[in-house]
Amino acid sequence: MSDKIYPLICTRGVILFPDQEIVIDVGREQSLKAIENAQDNYDDQIVLFSQLKMERENPTENDIYTVGTLCEIRHVRRFDKFLRVKFKGLERVKLKQWIDGSLSEMAHVELMPSVRQDETEESALVRMVASAFEQMHPGERFVSKDLMIELSRGVGADALSDKAVAAFPLTVERKQQYLETTGINDRLVMLLQDFEKEKKMSEVEKKINDTVKERIDQGQKDYYLREKMHAIREELGDIVEADKDADSIRKRLEENPYPEYIKEKVKEELMRYEMLPQASGETGVIKTYIDWLVELPWWQTTEDNENLDSAQQILDEDHYGLAKVKERIMEYLAVKQMTNSLKAPIICLVGPPGVGKTSLAKSVARALDRKFVKMSLGGVRDEAEIRGHRRTYLGALPGRIIQGMKKAGVINPVFLIDEIDKMASDYKGDPSSAMLEVLDPEQNSMFSDHYIEEPYDLSKVLFIATANYLENIPPALQDRLEIIQLSSYTxxxxxxxxxxxxxxxxxxxxxxxxxxxxxxxxxxxxxxxxxxxxxxxxxxxxxxxxxxxxxxxxxxxxxxxxxxxxxxxxxxxxGNEKVDYGKKEKEDQVGTVTGLAYTSFGGDILQIEANRFEGKGHLILTGQLGDVMKESASIALDYIRSHAKEYGIDPKIFEKTDIHIHVPEGAVPKDGPSAGVTMTTALVSCLSDRPVKANLAMTGEVTLRGNVLPIGGLKEKSLAAHRSGITTILIPKGNEKDLEEIPEEVKEAITFIPVSTASKVLEHALV
Known part of the structure; x- marks a missing residue:
């Protein structure tokens, strides 16, 4: 191979192969000098090397590929600021040295002639390439008529590989690889690989084109039919307002990411809507249904406040105390932040009226930076209030859950379900059973409303329920709620x-x-x-x-x-004081005991009075007592009769004496299992003429054997006793563990005495 020196031109993204002609606009100063130099001193011969980076304005030796093409300048046409030059490729060359010449940039190059390899393999490869060209569709952008003529003449393997590559839609990097490959068979193998790749791409393109054409055809067909129907309806005198509505809804469907099943449902209903005459009564029903489907939030969300300190500050600003609830909300926020996804819990705040349950839910929404909606269930008796009515009924509407979601406008609001314990059931169904699906985290991602008919995702909603009295919530519903007790305030x-x-x-x-x-x-x-x-x-x-x-x-x-x-x-x-603060007995009394009660309005104290007089052994109970309290009175009396001598009571007294137990405020119904010890103490005091301490209260259920059983609501009862000035409370031994929940100021003011038997109660209570 011989070495020679030629003028040098650097091209941008152009690769020239031997025997190929190309026209290039030359405008850079050093390139113009190289053309002149080649024409004057090198018999119109020049070398072309492609730049590695096209944006370089003044490339150096390190900015060009090391293999280029020796060319002959065939024709030059002069313009004001550039030359349009026609080059013909002669030979591959390898750059040995870049020389800064006086007339132009020069290149010391080494010629790289093509190398013949195995002739049998070459013949096979030529045949395969020719066959591949024949299989190509005549309309392919790189299969020119001239190229097909040359192939039919049986062009040589060397020329075939270069001509085919020059016509192929390849990247600059790939064409450079062909230029650097001197082995003819190697180039033919590369060519077959690119043929295969192009064939696959052609198939994919054809498939895409067919799909696009099919969609366009369907769209044009739909448009044509719609316009035709529009014209017919205009001719008949029908109002064309429906068409405008339908078009705006279709546009809305296309522009927004509604779920696919909702898009299909809306399109189906739109077709029915357009087919019906406007005077038909059913058009209004269908239009209302479509509006509900379109207006409901299906994808819209709000970003949660991720700043835990800020959320804590908002909760503290709005409410004093309530540490447990605030801690639970902060836990929810922290876990959500850690996992980036969390099924919203169903929190139920249970406590007396006025302790801040509803306002706390609003604070949670403010702390999370979420939308807030409220639904009150007080007095709701109809299941359709929750699940909606079937669309076949006149005036049908979705249930309150879906209505609340539409009002919120997002799929992740804070949803307050107020007074969940006030639901009732009648012949129209049981709404509390319908709430099971709403409030079950495992089911509510596919909530089904009778009106909407399509599944709706409630899993991102933070439900907060409130109730005054836990016992009024059905057990199945309680099981799905995370109960947080809010007690009375001190x-x-x-x-x-x-x-x-x-x-x-x-x-x-x-x-x-x-x-x-x-x-x-x-x-x-x-x-x-x-x-x-x-x-x-x-x-x-x-x-x-x-x-x-x-x-x-x-x-x-x-x-x-x-x-x-x-x-x-x-x-x-x-005016005068409304409440007698500390309504306990002022002095020790015979037959009067202070009991503790837990109502839906918090804790309260109540006096239980017992009296005896001559009679025939009857037990009289007054004060609107429920069955449980009546049974407690019978158990207390029977326990005392069996232990009469222990308490200094004549057993014969029961045969000739009537006993009357009364719980004052007779107009107020009372029931519950925690009055047993109070009634026992009142009866023993009455029958033995021993006074009961005035500053003492008690709570607990008693059995026939005299055991004292644990009760509920100790915290509420303790707060009521504290409000009333009580200084000692007798509690069941089993309730000792509940003393942790009682505020410190109450513990400091009241002495709690755990008791396990009725005899211990009497020992502490009677003077």
């Missing part, structure tokens, strides 16, 4: 809530500025104890609102600058 908590939340809120609502009404903590405590008796703070808020209104009147009417609240002013404005 006096200290109420004072803090009033100071931090209620008083500022009511002053703002009534237009009072800071300093115009001054209420200290002692006065708030006075209002709490003597003007409100409740588990929550609703009555307290109403009382504060009343004081604020009277303050506004005093400032405007009596021209006072500010009001400092004292007891005299409270008496003038609110």
């Amino acid at each position: 006096d200290i908590e109420k004072v803090n809530i009033a100071k931090e939340h209620l008083l500022p809120k009511q002053m703002k609502e009534n237009g009072l500025k800071e300093g115009q009404l001054v209420v200290d903590e002692d006065m708030i405590l006075y209002l709490v104890r003597y003007y409100t008796r409740e588990a929550g703070v609703r009555q307290l808020e109403r009382t504060i609102a009343n004081i604020c209104r009277k303050t506004v009147l005093a400032i405007l009417k009596d021209k006072k600058e500010s009001i400092v609240l004292d007891r005299k002013l409270v008496h003038d404005w609110l």
